Amino acid sequence: MSLRTDQLIQIHSGYRLQWEEAQQIFVLLYPEGLIELNQSSAEILQLCDGQHKLADIIQTLESKFSTTGLENDIINFLTIALDNGWITQHA
Amino acid sequence: MPSPPRWLLAELTYRCPLQCPYCSNPLDYAKHKDELSTDDWKRVLKQSREMGAVQLGFSGGEPLVRKDLTELVQYSHQLGYYTNLITSAYNMDEKKVIELKKAGLDHIQISLQASSKELNDFIAGTETFEHKKKTAQLIKKQGYPMVLCVVLHRQNIHQIESILDMAIELEADFVELANTQYYGWAQHNRDQLLPSQLQLQQAEKIAKRYQTSQKGKMKIYYVIPDYYEGKPKACMNGWGTTFLTITPDGLALPCHSARQLPNFDCPSVKENSISDIWNNSIAFNYFRGDNWMKEPCRSCDEKDKDFAGCHCQSFLLTGDASNADPACKLSPHHHLIEKATQQAEQDNEHELVFRNTKNSNRLS
Numbered sequence: 001m002s003l004r005t006d007q008l009i010q011i012h013s014g015y016r017l018q019w020e021e022a023q024q025i026f027v028l029l030y031p032e033g034l035i036e037l038n039q040s041s042a043e044i045l046q047l048c049d050g051q052h053k054l055a056d057i058i059q060t061l062e063s064k065f066s067t068t069g070l071e072n073d074i075i076n077f078l079t080i081a082l083d084n085g086w087i088t089q090h091a
Numbered sequence: 092m093p094s095p096p097r098w099l100l101a102e103l104t105y106r107c108p109l110q111c112p113y114c115s116n117p118l119d120y121a122k123h124k125d126e127l128s129t130d131d132w133k134r135v136l137k138q139s140r141e142m143g144a145v146q147l148g149f150s151g152g153e154p155l156v157r158k159d160l161t162e163l164v165q166y167s168h169q170l171g172y173y174t175n176l177i178t179s180a181y182n183m184d185e186k187k188v189i190e191l192k193k194a195g196l197d198h199i200q201i202s203l204q205a206s207s208k209e210l211n212d213f214i215a216g217t218e219t220f221e222h223k224k225k226t227a228q229l230i231k232k233q234g235y236p237m238v239l240c241v242v243l244h245r246q247n248i249h250q251i252e253s254i255l256d257m258a259i260e261l262e263a264d265f266v267e268l269a270n271t272q273y274y275g276w277a278q279h280n281r282d283q284l285l286p287s288q289l290q291l292q293q294a295e296k297i298a299k300r301y302q303t304s305q306k307g308k309m310k311i312y313y314v315i316p317d318y319y320e321g322k323p324k325a326c327m328n329g330w331g332t333t334f335l336t337i338t339p340d341g342l343a344l345p346c347h348s349a350r351q352l353p354n355f356d357c358p359s360v361k362e363n364s365i366s367d368i369w370n371n372s373i374a375f376n377y378f379r380g381d382n383w384m385k386e387p388c389r390s391c392d393e394k395d396k397d398f399a400g401c402h403c404q405s406f407l408l409t410g411d412a413s414n415a416d417p418a419c420k421l422s423p424h425h426h427l428i429e430k431a432t433q434q435a436e437q438d439n440e441h442e443l444v445f446r447n448t449k450n451s452n453r454l455s
Binding site for chain 1 (some may be wrong): 095097141142143145146148171173175197198200211238264265307309
């Protein structure tokens with residue numbers, strides 16, 4: 001399974017992205033587990049809402065942080081996320 | 092200030108219709124009949140959530156025997172917990188599965204004792220096999236993610252392949268192949284439960300094969316047997332760093348086995364707030380950091396990774412919880428583990444002692 005550029009990306013239905021007030025971080029929750037996310041991972045996962053494709057996510061974040069060259073980092077993270085089953089893709 | 096609790100294990104009751112001889116509940120559970128009230132639990136849930144706890148396991152005993160389970164699930168869901176029900180699924184009908192879903196339950200973990208009816212029902216001490224299978228289907232039908240948890244030991248480990256086939260058939264999302272950890276009843280029955288090295292090697296090979304073939308479909312966790320690793324497990328991700336267990340009668344524990352540590356004075360939630368317990372109690376501070384460590388842990392490169400291993404195991408096997416975990420090959424007590432694994436190479440003719448109130452009263 002590899003990351004596809006032509007499909008929408010969303011968080012897997014068994015997972016939940018949530019802001020944690022006590023710790024001031026985003027976490028990804030799933031059966032009996034949680035992943036504490038750093039800021040960049042959280043920014044990417046917030047855009048995995050079934051409305052965006054890879055290119056949209058890159059463009060949105062580069063524009064939000066007024067920067068360029070985020071493509072590799074975003075692809076690397078989403079590949080890991082897909083491998084771990086945190087996200088899924090659909091047409 | 093210590094890091095906040097992230098994981099709350101709510102042991103709602105010690106009552107259980109099953110009698111599994113590997114249960115981690117204390118041998119003398121029958122002495123502790125008092126249970127926290129619904130309001131007590133709500134207070135614990137709220138205070139823990141405010142501190143940062145976000146993963147919540149309802150466990151026991153069998154949590155389904157608590158009449159207020161749905162109410163507690165709903166309350167926890169409103170507080171923003173990710174709610175896990177850890178159950179034998181015994182007596183769980185479709186109405187209950189739907190009711191809990193409506194209350195906001197996120198996930199159900201079902202235990203399975205074996206892949207054949209005869210062995211499953213023998214180990215559970217109760218006829219549960221057919222019912223468990225049926226309930227698993229209901230759980231999937233209602234759209235829950237489902238974890239199948241199978242505690243492995245010398246009496247069922249040979250079924251690992253058919254257990255995994257059954258998990259695939261039941262469409263489990265995750266499978267936990269948990270080699271028995273020896274506390275409570277499991278410790279009492281250790282010699283009848285500890286598998287031989289050959290049994291383990293065969294099982295591990297099969298688990299790995301399925302991990303590969305099921306990649307992307309069903310996640311398989313294989314909990315390593317520390318008796319054969321020569322390395323201790325990283326107890327509770329570090330004492331008082333992540334996990335908080337509340338017993339049915341309201342003791343707060345840094346680990347679900349800590350109740351058996353003597354002279355430990357685990358604080359009660361009836362008299363103390365969760366933040367006071369977590370931050371200030373002697374029990375939760377006891378094994379924080381590494382100042383308390385003895386050699387060989389104190390000067391060991393691994394001490395920040397394994398935290399000297401499991402303190403409850405050190406106590407059970409050596410009589411002193413601050414000794415290095417004997418599972419570690421560097422421990423001066425490692426011969427105790429080796430003796431047990433050597434014994435496991437031979438036939439064992441002792442009978443299992445089942446976890447029930449009669450045996451608990453006899454043993455406490």
